[in-house]
Amino acid sequence: FGILFIFIGIMLLISSNKIVEIINRYDDECSAITNPCKIKFELKQEMKAPVMVYYQLHNFYQNHRIYVKSKSNEQLTGNMLSLDTIKKSGACDPVETNSQMGKEFSIDHSPLDPNDIAVPCGLIARSLFNDTFKMYYRGLDGSLEEEIIINEKGIAWEEDVKLKYKNVKNPNNVNDTNYYKKVQWIDMTDEHFIVWMRIAGLPNFRKLWGRIEGKQLEKGKYDIIINDNFKVSTFSGKKFFVLTTVNSFGGK
Secondary structure, eight states: OHHHHHHHHHHHHHHHHTOOEEEEEOHHHHTTSOSSEEEEEEESSOBOSOEEEEEEEESOOTTOHHHHHOSOHHHHTTOOOOHHHHHHHTTTTTOOBHHHHTOOBOTTOOBOOTTSBOSSOSHHHHTOOOOEEEEEEEETTSOOOEEEOOBOSSOSOHHIIIIIOOOOOOTTOTTOTTHHHHHOSSOTTOHHHHHHHSOOSSSSEEEEEEEEOSSOBOSEEEEEEEEOOOOOGGGTOEEEEEEEEOBTTBOO
């Protein structure tokens, strides 16, 4: 068995070494310029599709006991709960109302009562990562401007999408399909939201933001356009934009 394990280890190492990974820190650079900001990098070798797009955070403790508990699973599965119910359960403490969530408008831009229950509520939702990315290929000499399409669908776990996250329904009119847009500050079926709500176990982590599919990334110059919304200075953190290829065993 020892020889077998050595052989498997060698194969895994060879396979891992074929993975191409680009990691760009951007919080320091973006903080010094206007938002959105532009980060440039050069790709020295092709990256075969699919290319996974991640954001990576350092020094963010999603595994803190109070933070982990601060959400309502009942609310997240589509039940419109009252503020009294949330307060009695303590599920979302200390972020229960729209005011505590820092939200003034709903999805359809309706004003939210600052004293009403936040939908969703809780610390995890309150700290949602909300930077966005666009990527452009500039060619070998920087003369092109071809947008690289990043597919943001299919990034969350299938069981989370199907079973754990639903928008709330009108308790007085089940046929009111747009009700959630009036009371929620975010679509709870949004996959970026769902990915964020799945807790990371360590303070340095990365989460999937999208995939570049079909076409490989060619050698040359690239621009990343970033809406720099998620501030890390308050917890002495760092932010990174990550591109990586994968193999049959996953990434590095």
